[in-house]
Amino acid sequence: xxxxxxxxxxxxxxxxxxxxxxxxxxxxxxxxxxxxxxxxxxxxxxxxxxxxxxxxxxxxxxxxxxxxxxxxxxxxxxxxxxxxxxxxxxxxxxxxxxxxxxxxxxxxxxxxxxxxxxxxxxxxxxxxxxxxxxxxxxxxxxxxxxxxx
Numbered sequence: 001x002x003x004x005x006x007x008x009x010x011x012x013x014x015x016x017x018x019x020x021x022x023x024x025x026x027x028x029x030x031x032x033x034x035x036x037x038x039x040x041x042x043x044x045x046x047x048x049x050x051x052x053x054x055x056x057x058x059x060x061x062x063x064x065x066x067x068x069x070x071x072x073x074x075x076x077x078x079x080x081x082x083x084x085x086x087x088x089x090x091x092x093x094x095x096x097x098x099x100x101x102x103x104x105x106x107x108x109x110x111x112x113x114x115x116x117x118x119x120x121x122x123x124x125x126x127x128x129x130x131x132x133x134x135x136x137x138x139x140x141x142x143x144x145x146x147x148x149x
Contacts, residue, residue, distance in 0.1 A: 001093065001118070001120040001121070001123050001125060001146075003061075003064065003123070003146060004052075004064050004066065004146055005019075005044075005064075007019075007061055007064070008061070009060070009061055009062065009122075009123075009148035010060045010061060010148075011060070011061040012056075012059050012060065012061075013037060013039070013054075013056045013059050013061075016039065016054055016056075016061055017039065020039075020041055023043075023044070024043050024045065025041050025042065025043040025044045025045075025052075026041065026042060026043050027039055027040065027041055028040050028041065028042050028051075029053075033055065035057070036055045036056060036057055036062070036063075037055070037056045037059075038053050038054065038055050038056075039053065039054045039056075040052075040053050041053070041054065046066075048068045048069065048070060048081075049066060049067070049068055050067045050068060050069055051066075052065065052066050052067070053065040053067070061148075062147065062148045063145060063146065063147040063148065064145070064146045065143050065144070065145045065146075066143060066144045066145075066146075067141055067142070067143045068081070068085075068142045068143070068144070069081075069140060069142055073140070075131060075138065075140065078131070078140045078142055079129070081142060082114065082127065082129040082142055085127060085142070085144070086116055086127055089116075089118055089125065089127065090118075093118040093120060093125070094118070096116035096117055096118045096127070097116065097117050097118070097119075098115070098116055099115035099116060099117050099126065100113050100114065100115040101113075101114050101115075108134055108135075109132050109133065110131075110132070110133040110134075111130075111131070111132050112129075112130070112131045112132075112133075113128065113129070113130050114128065114129045115127065115129075119149070122148060122149050123146065123147065123148060123149060124145075124146075124147050124149055125144065125145070125146055125147075126144070126145040126147065127142075127143070127144055127145075128141075128142070128143050128145070129141075129142045130142075130143075
C-alpha cells in the first residue's frame with residue numbers, strides 16, 4: 001500500500017501545498033478539524049474524484065481522504081460503486097475488516113454509514129459510504145481514507 005500522489009507520511013503542509021500549486025488542482029478550503037489542519041483540494045485529474053482532503057498532525061501529513069461520486073447517481077449506483085471499489089481493494093490486500101454498518105435517525109434525517117478497513121504495516125486504508133436522506137433530498141459521499149497508523 002502506498003501513499004497517494006507520491007507523497008510521504010510526514011511531508012510538511014508547505015511541501016504539500018507547493019506540490020499541489022504546481023498542478024492543475026487548487027486548494028479550495030483550509031480548516032482545523034480537531035487538532036489537525038485540513039486542506040481541501042479540487043481539480044486533481046482522476047475519474048469521479050470530487051475532492052481530496054489532506055490532513056496534518058503537527059505539520060506532518062498523516063491522512064489523505066479522497067471523496068468520489070457523481071451527482072447523477074442514485075443510492076443503488078453508489079452502493080454498486082462502493083462494492084466495486086471494495087472488491088478491487090480486497091483483490092489487492094485481502095478481505096477487508098467491516099468497521100461499521102449502521103442506520104439511524106437524527107430527527108427527520110435517515111443516516112446510513114458503511115465502512116471497511118485494510119491494514120498493511122504502518123498504513124491503513126478505509127472505505128466509507130455515507131448517505132443522509134430527508135424527504136426527497138439525499139447527500140451521498142463515498143470516501144477512501146489513506147492513513148498513517
